[in-house]
């Protein structure tokens with residue numbers, strides 16, 4: 276007996292091979308390997324990077340509190356020095372919540388310097404005001420984001436970057452920035468979907484390539500928009516289906532330097548959304564931050580599954596990666612498949628105490644799903660791949676208790 280489990284929906288993913296490569300070698304730069312779940316620091320610990328293995332990157336540019344005397348206070352005309360209160364705490368809550376929900380790690384980049392010393396959401400001149408120590412920290416902050424983007428693109432082909440902020444505006448709602456201006460948002464959907472806006476959008480790649488074929492207006496404020504997903508969790512957000520645009524006298528942040536630089540407006544497949552959090556009910560207290568962080572993790576899961584990845588979850592991909600990468604997560608000895616290489620029949624040998632129904636998915640070298648079936652009984656433990664062309668395949672075996680990836684060769 277067999278049953279279908281998300282059958283036929285891996286087809287968009289010709290990137291399994293890249294997953295496997297990236298997990299074997301990790302994310303490397305300048306000779307350093309970054310291990311998902313580990314934390315790395317720049318000089319003097321001003322910039323913090325938590326390496327990830329999910330297609331999620333989050334940064335907090337304005338939440339830091341460090342005020343080293345070696346960096347003079349910025350002093351530039353029209354500059355902002357106020358920190359976004361509690362956003363460093365909030366991003367740490369988000370990290371924990373995402374790990375809980377996905378059982379894998381987001382990439383997180385934190386500027387721990389106070390905004391008086393470094394504004395990590397401006398170009399370098401305004402950000403560091405000419406101070407070399409601050410300039411160095413700015414470079415580190417930006418480079419960690421670039422590194423995370425490269426890792427996500429290599430493993431998943433696309434992904435989402437969130438730049439987390441806090442606003443002091445009166446209206447208590449999240450302001451979501453896609454680089455689309457307030458006046459553009461006030462137009463009707465047809466106008467919003469004009470190329471002039473699409474070409475400005477920090478989620479341009481998603482407009483071109485999303486699972487439901489939605490247009491920009493849909494993605495900004497439709498039923499399946501990021502804002503509406505927050506609305507459904509009782510966090511008011513603009514733009515969203517319920518609150519499609521900011522009214523004229525109301526202030527609105529459309530996304531700053533990081534959203535513009537790291538989004539997909541210019542190129543690449545990493546989209547960017549700036550979240551400007553209100554205070555009440557979101558970040559004032561630890562309980563509020565924790566609840567909002569948990570909601571955000573669920574929204575991210577929903578958003579990625581709805582628009583990006585036509586599989587059960589990015590966590591599934593991540594499991595593939597982790598199970599072959601990390602000894603502590605690996606259950607590689609749980610199921611042995613033999614003979615390997617084979618010309619036809621393969622058998623399973625269980626080393627588990629109890630039999631659990633398990634699923635087998637066979638991918639070709641490009642990561643395209645070839646076969647997908649379940650073993651529901653311990654009695655049936657062979658399968659036949661005689662009809663497959665000779666070559667290398669990846670065999671994913673999973674049950675409720677384990678996940679396992681093996682490389683098999685058909686000759």
Ligand SMILES: [Zn+2]
Pocket residue numbers: 337359396439440441
């Ligand atoms: Zn900010």
